[in-house]
Amino acid sequence: MKRLNVIGCGRVGQTIARLLFEKKQITLQDLHSRNLSNAEKAASFLGAGHPTPNLADMRSAEVWMLxxxxxxxxxxxxQLxxxxxxxAPPAIAFHCSGFLSAQALAPLHAKGWYVASVHPVLNFAAPETGIRQFAGTPCALEGSALAVDWLRTHLSAIGGVCFDIDSAHKALYHAAAVFASNFTGVLQGIAQDAWRSAGVSPEMVQTLNRALLTSTTDNLLALGPAQALTGPAARGDTAVVHAQAAVVEQWxxxxxxxxxxxxxLAVSLKQNGTTLLPP
Incomplete structure (x- = not known):
């Protein structure tokens, strides 16, 4: 069983380390964070691992998670x-950034290490919830073949659904996740602010938001974006679109x-089935 060292004791790192340890995929060794108290709290949550104040003092391990x-x-x-x-014998090192590729670990690759990245597509609100929600989580992998193979085997063992992505397109891949998840929250925030500015009561704002978000999500999953799309732009009602845009401009x-x-983009999606506009 390989030893795992963890650098960075945030929500993602704690979730993955805890599951790998619980499922007996690794032996948890050293934990390092810029703030030692974070590493100490992580060790308590993980039930294993040695908080290490200095990165240079971390012991040799076969696998490193950044x-x-x-x-x-x-x-x-x-630094590592x-x-x-x-x-020093070559090891596996991986990071958990959705935007960066394994190229970010080039200094370690130059030392003969096997480097990769994994992006678990899950909103990690807290490690306590992350360990309960992780099963079935898509995990995007790219990097050195040996490192990717190790990650695929052991992430699958803790419930991850692994898939490969092209390193050259990882930034665009991550932008898609931002559109799918992060901007959904922004759009809901805009909608709630607009309702409140229009005089809708706080209670009704929540009712409206829940009703529209639930029905829209159900339709998207059942029909796909183009078929599920409704509203003035999708209907081709340009007069309403222009008038409404002017009202929003003032607000x-x-x-x-x-x-x-x-x-x-809505017009293109409804007419052509894609948001890719012609050049």
Whole structure:
């Protein structure tokens, strides 16, 4: 059984480490975070692992998980590479960024390590909920074949549904996830703000939001985006679209930009079955 070291003790890292440990896929060894108290809290949650204040003091391991913010992945990879002795055996290292490819771990790859990235497509609100929700989670993989194969085997064992993505297109892949998930919350926020500004009571705002979100989600899953799409833009009612955009402009100019752009995409989706506009 391989030893796992964890750098970065956030929600994603704790969830994956806990499941790998519970399912006896790894032996949990050292835990490092910029704030030692975070590593100590993680050790308590994981039920294993040794909080290590300095990255340079982490012991040798066969597998390393870098669960750190995107802006820190390359920096931490370089720090780790700088601590390695010349005779250190090659290991597997992976990060959990949805945007970055395994290329961010280039300093470790240059040392002969096998590098990869995994992006679990799940909203990790907290590790306590993450470990309950992880089963069935799609996990995007790319990188060195040996590292990807190891991840596929062991993530599948904890309930992940692994699939390969092209490293060259990972940024676009992640943008799709942002549209599918993150921007949904933004659109709901705009809608709720607009209802409140229109004088709708807080209680009714919640009722309206729940009714529309539930029915829209049901239709999307059953019919697909083009068939499920309704509204003035989908009907070709340009007069309403222009008039409504002007009203939104007075209320929230930035939201009006989104309204106009989304209306244009809605027309294309309804007419052509795609949001890809002709050049």
């Amino acid at each position: 669960s750190v913010p995107d802006s820190q992945v390359a920096h931490v990879a370089q 590479a700088d601590t390695l002795s010349p005779d 929230n100019p930035v939201a009006a930009q989104a309204y106009r752009a989304l209306s244009e």
